[in-house]
Amino acid sequence: MASDAKKRLVDRGTAVDRISNLPGNVTDHILERLPLHDAARTSILSKTWRGLWGMHPNLVFDEAFFSQLVSKMNNQVRVSKVSKIISNILLVNHGPILKFHLLIPQFMHLHLDADLWIKNISNLGVKDFMLRNKEPFPYKMTSYLFSCLELTHLSLTNCILNPPNRFGGFGNLINVQLVLVKITADMSFGTRLNVLQLDNCTGIEHLECQFKFDNKNLTELIIINCGEFNWKWLECTQKLQILGLLTREVPESRKKEINLEKLVRDMPRIQILFLHSFFLEFLEPGAVTMKRLTTKNLVCMSLHHFEFYDLVRIRNVLCLMSSSTNLRSLYLYMDGKVKSKDGLDLVGSSEHMVGSSEHMVSSVVQYLQSPTLVEMIFDKLQTVKIHNMVGSRAELQFIKLLLASSPLLRWIKLLNTTIDDPKEESRILKELMSFPRASKAAQIIWT
Structure with missing residues (x-):
């Protein structure tokens, strides 16, 4: 027995520590894939792993990190412990930090x-900084963020950005995503920017200097519900491939600046376009416009707050689709409206408004049935999604046109329909199934 124990001790002493002798790229990959609290525990494996943890460049304090720590603690203990743990992690780190992601959970008071x-x-x-603030009040970003001049990726949620007076701008940023961010002074994200996403932000007028020069590297611009938007900014973004404008807060004084035709003509590289359908009102319909438009690279178009009782928007969306000879996907997000007994949308409750609405929908139906649209072909269209369908005659006629004019169509999905009557739903679905189709593979999918 004694000899066996001695042999085991000898074996342990001569054993190879395989886990501490892994190649550097393997250990880096392991630490990268582990949740942060598990990555920290590797420091007890050996001196080698302790050193690796001390040099770990990616610190992600996300939902998983917080839920692991605070599930059984009261609020005061949670704040104290979380603060101490994060501070200790930063204290023992003696290398560069390339990625820093921080979640501020609700009621944690970690500002x-x-x-x-x-x-x-x-x-x-x-280089990669993300802060998501879930507190009910915004986090006022410390001025030290503006010292992070090597940033390439910046993502902020529910913050106030107050750049210093002499801040010269970020020089290396390529991707910026801001959600619920208030900008209080003029600033720029630099000329290397590829992606700029602004979602429910205020003070975006302070980004005017961002659009005073040619944004030759900007390929994606998305602006969602950010108040007043200066249309002239788009004159410096000719190389965009993805453009999203979901706002209709345009002052009367600036409506003359809006020219959707010029916009798409000056951005021939656009592949994905999503707009508030309000902007369709600023496109001149007709064959002449179709010839002038240069949207041959457009493969996906998404229109929000679409209205099937608006003849101008119906005309112009068909014009835009016809000029987009490579369009593969069309998404329509509608505001559900009340219908009349005849299946017509009603946009008001008064007798006058009801009559007006029915007349508008009737005009749309007549237009969609006109012989001039018979020759319209959408050669590449493959998928269509229509959200919040109410089952009006205008909607059905539009779907009928798409089915008859799209030889490569795979499916039309009708999502979140507002039709509550099972009999009415069955009747509409039966009518949809009876429509002739240019594509034998085309399906109607009702969800």
Whole structure:
């Protein structure tokens, strides 16, 4: 027995520590894939792993990190413990921090701690910075963020950005995503920017300097519900491939600046376009416009707040589709309206409004049935999604036109329909199934 024990000790002493002798790229990959709290535990494996953890460049304090720590603690203990753990992680890190993602959970009150943490990483070469604030009040971003001049990716949610007076702008940013962010002073994200997404932000007028020069690298611009938008900014974005404008807050004084035809003509590289359908009103319909438009690269078009009782928008969406000879996907997001007994949309409750609405829908139906549309072909169209369908005659006639004019169509999905009557739903579906189809593979999918 004694000899066996001695042999085991000898074997342990001569055993190869395989886990500490893995190639560097393998250990880096392991730490990268592990949740942060598990990555921290690797430091107890050996001195080698302790050193690797101390040099780990990617710190992600996300939902998984917080849920692991605070599930059984009261609020005061949670805040104290979380603050101490994050501070200790930053303290033991003695290498560059390339990625820093921080979630501020609701009711955790970590704003002051976040100031200190951002200060600590501001001179460590951080390139990818994300802060998601779930508190009910915005986090006022510390000025130390503006010292992170090596940033390439910036993502902020529910923050206030107050750039210093002499801030010269970020020089290396390529991707910026801002949600519920208030900008209080003029600033720029630099000339290398590829992607700019602004969602429910205020103070975007302070980004005017971003659009005073040619944004030759900007390929994606998305602006969603950000208040007043200066249409002239788009004159410096000719190389866009993805454009999203979901806002209709345009002052009367600036409506003359809106020219959808010029917009798409000056951006021939656009592949994905999603708009508030309000902007369709600023496109001149007709064959002449179709010849002038240069949307041959457009493969996906998404229109929000679409209205089937608006003849101008119906005409113009068909015009835009016809000029987009490579269009493969069409998505329509509608505002559900009340219908009359005849299946017509009603946009008002008064007798006058009801009559007006029925007349508008009737005009749309007549237009969609006109012989001039018979020769319309959507050669590449493959998929169509229509959200919040109410089952009006205008909707059905539009679907009938698409089925008859799309030889490569695979399916039309009708999502979140507002039709509650099973008999009415069955009747509409039966009518849809009876429509002739240019594509034998085309399906109607009702969900």
